[in-house]
Amino acid sequence: MSQTTPTKAKPGGAPDAAHALYETDLHAWSLEQARLLREGRLGEIDAENIAEEILDVGRTEYDKLESALRVLLMHMLKWDYQPERRTRSWQNTIAIRRRHAERQLRKNPSLKSRLDEAVAEAFSDARLEASTETDMDVERFPESCPYDREAIMSRDFRRDQD
Numbered sequence: 001m002s003q004t005t006p007t008k009a010k011p012g013g014a015p016d017a018a019h020a021l022y023e024t025d026l027h028a029w030s031l032e033q034a035r036l037l038r039e040g041r042l043g044e045i046d047a048e049n050i051a052e053e054i055l056d057v058g059r060t061e062y063d064k065l066e067s068a069l070r071v072l073l074m075h076m077l078k079w080d081y082q083p084e085r086r087t088r089s090w091q092n093t094i095a096i097r098r099r100h101a102e103r104q105l106r107k108n109p110s111l112k113s114r115l116d117e118a119v120a121e122a123f124s125d126a127r128l129e130a131s132t133e134t135d136m137d138v139e140r141f142p143e144s145c146p147y148d149r150e151a152i153m154s155r156d157f158r159r160d161q162d
Contacts (some may be wrong), residue, residue, distance in 0.1 A: 068100035124158035
């Protein structure tokens with residue numbers, strides 16, 4: 001049986017062992033940090049890395065919104081620029097990705113203030129993907145998103161509608 005030695009606290013309160021565990025086994029580190037927090041042992045937590053992980057959670061939620069918008073916008077472009085190739089699959093993808101975006105905004109209301117940013121970033125990638133998937137030159141697509149919030153979130157996409 002090995003004897004554990006106490007860890008020396010780093011500046012900012014993070015023990016060396018906790019920092020090492022963070023670098024080598026994020027899962028084990030997170031379980032340990034949660035336990036320490038629940039037990040109120042705040043002097044032993046790895047505060048700097050906990051703060052970084054909390055920020056990552058926020059970035060992940062933004063990335064989920066941007067990803068849903070990227071696929072939605074790509075299919076909107078394909079729908080508008082290749083009307084002869086419209087399919088139920090495109091309709092379905094538009095509906096599902098729209099619901100994903102709506103869900104992200106509902107679960108994370110603060111993301112509404114970043115929606116225009118997310119649309120702009122998503123559109124940049126959607127434009128390139130639409131170009132690749134349609135075999136159309138990227139220059140045929142607008143450089144900035146031609147759709148307003150209303151169109152993105154509620155425009156009708158039925159094959160019998162034009």
